[in-house]
Amino acid sequence: MKVGFIGVGNMAQALIKGLLHAQAVSGSEIFIHSAHRANYEPYAAKYDLHACADNSEVVTNSDYVFLAVKPLAAGPILAEIKPALLQKKPVVLSMLTGVKLSELENFVGESDIEFLRIMPNVNVAINQGATALVGNAALTKEHLSAAQKLLAALGQTTALSEKDFSTFVALAGSSPAYVYFYIDAMAKTGVKYGLTKKQAVQIAAQAVLGSAANVLASDKSPQDLIDDVCSPGGTTISGLLAMEEAGFMTAVIKGIDVTIAKDQQ
Numbered sequence: 213m214k215v216g217f218i219g220v221g222n223m224a225q226a227l228i229k230g231l232l233h234a235q236a237v238s239g240s241e242i243f244i245h246s247a248h249r250a251n252y253e254p255y256a257a258k259y260d261l262h263a264c265a266d267n268s269e270v271v272t273n274s275d276y277v278f279l280a281v282k283p284l285a286a287g288p289i290l291a292e293i294k295p296a297l298l299q300k301k302p303v304v305l306s307m308l309t310g311v312k313l314s315e316l317e318n319f320v321g322e323s324d325i326e327f328l329r330i331m332p333n334v335n336v337a338i339n340q341g342a343t344a345l346v347g348n349a350a351l352t353k354e355h356l357s358a359a360q361k362l363l364a365a366l367g368q369t370t371a372l373s374e375k376d377f378s379t380f381v382a383l384a385g386s387s388p389a390y391v392y393f394y395i396d397a398m399a400k401t402g403v404k405y406g407l408t409k410k411q412a413v414q415i416a417a418q419a420v421l422g423s424a425a426n427v428l429a430s431d432k433s434p435q436d437l438i439d440d441v442c443s444p445g446g447t448t449i450s451g452l453l454a455m456e457e458a459g460f461m462t463a464v465i466k467g468i469d470v471t472i473a474k475d476q477q
């Protein structure tokens with residue numbers, strides 16, 4: 213399977229790393245182009261990928277093309293690659309926040325281009341990602357299944373209605389940053405009490421990793437799991453109530469609300 217990337221920034225590099233690690237595709241099957249030759253050419257050389265001279269060359273060589281640029285670049289780039297798209301007819305996987313399938317179709321102006329809207333997160337780099345997907349009417353079952361298999365090599369996949377994409381952006385696309393924020397806040401506090409930053413980050417990250425695994429493995433709700441940790445009259449309930457007094461839940465909900473609203477702007 214030949215896979216292309218238009219844009220080779222943080223998200224594309226996370227996807228490429230995960231795909232290579234899972235051996236879902238080899239370097240010789242990946243074609244890339246982005247805005248800065250000085251960046252993408254050494255990157256391609258490092259991982260044995262094909263560095264293409266322009267975006268159309270990516271399309272011409274690929275069966276599945278990831279659109280991995282900023283959302284505002286979608287229109288001009290789809291206009292630029294339209295002739296190559298109409299000739300080669302690859303499946304286009306768009307990870308652009310806030311850009312609907314109907315908008316992608318309108319940018320090209322042809323209804324038979326197969327689009328798959330996806331929302332991955334950076335954890336695909338270690339094959340622990342969460343990726344939502346929804347296809348347009350033109351996308352064949354066979355191509356949807358092949359794309360889903362490719363994305364499944366990168367972690368969990370979820371078929372999702374487009375109306376829920378903004379919520380998924382907040383809970384999975386953006387949330388790694390929020391979780392890192394929480395880990396960093398815990399680690400800073402560890403440093404305040406004398407741990408080195410390295411020790412504190414490792415302790416906090418392992419606690420988050422184990423807790424997330426416990427949530428996924430358990431039949432209990434997160435609230436029931438909280439109760440299991442809070443010994444009567446103990447340390448945890450005191451800390452928990454102090455966090456709540458400082459507005460922990462309100463802060464999280466506000467952050468998620470604003471993320472969703474931004475995606476819908």
Ligand SMILES: NC(=O)C1=CN([C@@H]2O[C@H](COP(=O)(O)OP(=O)(O)OC[C@H]3O[C@@H](n4cnc5c(N)ncnc54)[C@H](O)[C@@H]3O)[C@@H](O)[C@H]2O)C=CC1
Pocket residue numbers: 218219220221222223224245246247248267279280281282283285289307308309331332333334385386
């Ligand atoms: N960073 C993340 O965790 C996630 C990002 N996304 C989406 O992925 C997309 C890319 O995001 P990032 O990788 O974070 O951005 P980035 O800024 O790191 O990468 C953007 C890439 O696009 C390239 N580019 C700009 N103009 C171009 C053009 N005309 N032709 C070809 N390449 C061009 C840039 O050179 C750069 O390589 C965005 O639409 C974002 O919403 C989705 C989920 C998670």
Ligand SMILES: O=C(O)[C@@H]1CCC=N1
Pocket residue numbers: 309381385386
């Ligand atoms: O911040 C952003 O807009 C992108 C989308 C999800 C994660 N990063």
